[in-house]
Each structure stands twice: as structure tokens, then as C-alpha cells.
Amino acid sequence: MPSQVMPTYARLPVMFERGEGAWLWDKQDRRYLDAISGIAVCNLGHAHPAVFAAVCEQAGKLVHTSNLYRIEKQEELAQELCRVSGMENVFFCNSGAEANEAALKIARRYGHFRGIDEPAVIVMEGAFHGRTLATLSATGNRKVQEGFAPLMSGFVRVPYDDIAAVEAVADPNVVAILVEPIQGEGGIRVPADDFLLQLRRICDQREWLLMLDEIQTGIGRTGKFLAYQHTFVRPDVISVAKALGNGVPIGACLASGVASEMLTAGKHGSTFGGNALACSAALAVLKALSRDQLIERAARLGDQIRETLRTALGQHAHVVDVRGKGMMIGIELDQPCGELVSLALERGLLINVTADRVVRLLPPLVFTEEQARLLADELSKLIVGYLKLTA
Ligand SMILES: *Cc1c(COP(=O)(O)O)cnc(C)c1O
Numbered sequence: 001m002p003s004q005v006m007p008t009y010a011r012l013p014v015m016f017e018r019g020e021g022a023w024l025w026d027k028q029d030r031r032y033l034d035a036i037s038g039i040a041v042c043n044l045g046h047a048h049p050a051v052f053a054a055v056c057e058q059a060g061k062l063v064h065t066s067n068l069y070r071i072e073k074q075e076e077l078a079q080e081l082c083r084v085s086g087m088e089n090v091f092f093c094n095s096g097a098e099a100n101e102a103a104l105k106i107a108r109r110y111g112h113f114r115g116i117d118e119p120a121v122i123v124m125e126g127a128f129h130g131r132t133l134a135t136l137s138a139t140g141n142r143k144v145q146e147g148f149a150p151l152m153s154g155f156v157r158v159p160y161d162d163i164a165a166v167e168a169v170a171d172p173n174v175v176a177i178l179v180e181p182i183q184g185e186g187g188i189r190v191p192a193d194d195f196l197l198q199l200r201r202i203c204d205q206r207e208w209l210l211m212l213d214e215i216q217t218g219i220g221r222t223g224k225f226l227a228y229q230h231t232f233v234r235p236d237v238i239s240v241a242k243a244l245g246n247g248v249p250i251g252a253c254l255a256s257g258v259a260s261e262m263l264t265a266g267k268h269g270s271t272f273g274g275n276a277l278a279c280s281a282a283l284a285v286l287k288a289l290s291r292d293q294l295i296e297r298a299a300r301l302g303d304q305i306r307e308t309l310r311t312a313l314g315q316h317a318h319v320v321d322v323r324g325k326g327m328m329i330g331i332e333l334d335q336p337c338g339e340l341v342s343l344a345l346e347r348g349l350l351i352n353v354t355a356d357r358v359v360r361l362l363p364p365l366v367f368t369e370e371q372a373r374l375l376a377d378e379l380s381k382l383i384v385g386y387l388k389l390t391a
Contacts, residue, residue: 211239329361
């Protein structure tokens, strides 16, 4: 029977029934090693016992009441997020795009406070910020924007990892920079070590807000709770979502300083945002991350996987680069390689290809050493075989 779901994704012909850690099983009981985590969502793996318990317990008590009232779990989660991120307050929503919408509204309101009637935000080429109209407009990929004009105005685009280009922006309406610490959809692009530091310096000089989209890089993915914590930079705004609820939908926009004062009563809202169920899941995620030292594990295993991949593929004529941080790993080839996804699936391996020619790996942080070896070995064999085939 044909599916009546809108074909917004080119879905692979597989349906999973259950999971455990980094393993997934389909209807035929075939087992797959998950090296994509539902696109950086299930950082604790599938069917995590602590998240399961927290969600069940909360669902038996209270799922939703509304932000018309105080919500205990929401206040606990806000406190915990501020403690681990160094930010001051939090707006809760249900997705990454919504978290970025909140960030963009903070920037606009900040602009108006400064007497700028048409505030603009600097965004990067190759960026991905979401699919709503504002975040699609901020996204730096013409293919996903095509057919949706008129896009929203108020964005100034510069190349990624190019400080001189940011310095050269002379538009007096600019009030903020929105940037991913590592570009995810854009091809696991890791900028220069001092990129964020330089952006911070420019923001300080010009009184711009530094807003980080940590939706993919956050929640332990890169070997720090947030990727910016690899540096000494202090951002004004951070958006997170994806792995925050390990699959239970929740997003958050964290703010500090003047940015934390922009969204007051009546200025923004969300019906579901920060309800008791979603916040219970997120609290369980944060607790498990620290209890099981999963962030340190992500740093260590990620290095291991990259090292094995470099040994196997580093000298290959058609492999351009093996890069990333923690469990955010990219293998860039010199040619489009989308077919690798189906070939890997046939071998029981879930991977992803982004930006046409970059194999993207986002394994759950609960990966075992053995799974890390299995992934690196199987994948390098697959890539070598594929490159022979296409040569
Ligand atoms: C996934 C992603 C988004 C969008 O998140 P949704 O939950 O799909 O709206 C935004 N920014 C980055 C960096 C992402 O990886």
C-alpha cells in the first residue's frame, strides 16, 4: 500500500521495531548498528532505561498543564541547563527551528531597543538552522530555499570560517551573529580554533549578540556539553534541541546578559514548550550524561573512530578529509556519494551523507569500544569498495 505521508523525505525502505543502545531491529528481526542516532537525537541510544523510567513515571502523574502555571520540572531543567552552560535563563519549545526562532526574536527585539527599526543578523554560507520560514531564510542552502520565496529579509550572509568577511560587514542594521560552532548539515565543517573567539571580539566591539546554534553540536555530542565549551568564549544566546530529550521533542533557547531580558510576558510563547513530560525526559538525559561520563566517552571514542578511519582511508586518492570533534564525524570524498547510505543499510549499518560528498557519522555516545571498531572497520571497507566501483 502506498504511504499517505507527505513525501518530504526520501525515506529508506526499512522500518524499525525496537532498539537497545546503538542497535536497532527491523520487522524481520534484522539487526542494524546505528551510527546516526536519529540525526544526533538519541545520544543515549535507544530505549535508555533512565529516560524510559522518567517518561513513564511522569506520564502517570501529569503530562501537560500549560505555561499559564509554574511547572516544577521545567524550572528544575532551566536551573540545570543554566548550571552546565553558564547561561542565565531559558525559553522552552519543541524543536530546533523553534529554538532558533526564539533566538532571532531576541535579536530583533534587542535591535529595536537599540533604536534600529530593521535589525539584521549575520548568518553563514552552508548553515542549517531549520525549515520554518525565518530559519529557512537564515539557512545557507539555496536548494532547500528554492520555491519558497519571498524569504524573510534581515539576514546578511558571509562565508563560514572567514573572520575577514565578518569584519567587512558595514551594514549598520546588524545586531547579531547566528552561527553553528561546527556546521552539521553543511558537511561537518570544523572552523579554525579561534573562530568563535574572533566572532566574540567583533561582537563586543560592535555591540552585537553572539548566538550559537548548538542544536546538532550540543548535549555532549562533540566531547563537551556544548561545543563552545572547547573555547573560553561566552555566547549571548544558545539554541539546543535534538538530543535534549533523547527523542522526546524538546528545544530550548538559552540566554544571558541583555539577551536574557528581551522576551518578557506576552512577547513569545509556546503551548507545549517545556511541559512536564518533555522536561522529565531532558532531566533524565542530563543526569545520565554526567553519571555515566558519556561526554568524556564521546571525546575518546570519537578520536578512536577518526584515527581508525584515517589509517584505513587517509592515503586514499579519493578521500579528501576525515574530520570532526567527539562523536561528530565527517569523511569527505572527492565525489557525490549518496549511494553509500543504501549500501551501508544493506550491510546493517546506519550512516548519512550530507553536502553531497560528506559521509556523516553521529553515533550514540553510549557506543562501546567494540561498536566503534566495528563501525570504523566496516565503513572503511565499504568506502574503499565503493570508490573502486566508481573509479
Ligand atoms: C536539526 C537542526 C536544526 C533544526 O532542528 P529541527 O528540530 O529539525 O527544527 C537547526 N539547526 C541545526 C544546526 C540542526 O542540526
